[in-house]
Amino acid sequence: QSVLTQPPSVSGAPGQRVTISCTGGRSNIGALFDIHWYQKLPETAPRLIISGDTHRPSGVPDRFSGSRSGTSASLAITGLQAEDEADYYCQSYDSSLSRWVFGEGTRLTV
């Protein structure tokens, strides 16, 4: 299994707020390596939506926000819309494994 743990699924009604957690350990998130988040819609490539823990690339709505604390990070989505229904992945670097690592992904249902 992945070194970054995400819940398999979350859901929310349109307009609501949801959070997706990403829990790691001392050799990745706890070692202060940056956390990044991706959105993957069916049949499309993953899209970067948060880089460097909290930064939104150009074109990403401000409904998406990232945070971190200790060995965990979170992605929050406010004002849920039907188009947000997708898989979301967190990503960081692990110094013990010497590789870039991803969470298993969380399926968001709106």
Added chain:
Amino acid sequence: QVQLQESDPGLVKPSQTLSLTCSVSGGSITSGSYFWSWIRQPAGRGLEWMGHIYYFGSSTYNPFLKSRITISMDTAKNQFSLHLTSVTAADTGMYYCARLVAGTAGWFDPWGQGTLVTVSS
């Protein structure tokens, strides 16, 4: 803007070598401090970083794959390639090329659309 596109290998037989090429448009693979990467998603599993090649040609690989993987680049064609030897059914899945920005602390952006690799006899 930079765009990436994977080649389509189709069906690969067990024990053979998987070869994929990523064509980069909208920018040169030798410009900037980027790492040109391969990431896969085996069937039913999460995303796995496989390795990358730095813009001046040195490669780094996932230790789990190190004995089977080679990543190379063709600067004249603005492409980089993946070769994975001795494939098994466990190598079946979606394969993506992507650009790693900012090294160890970095993120992958953009990504190619992905190509499905099936290992079967």
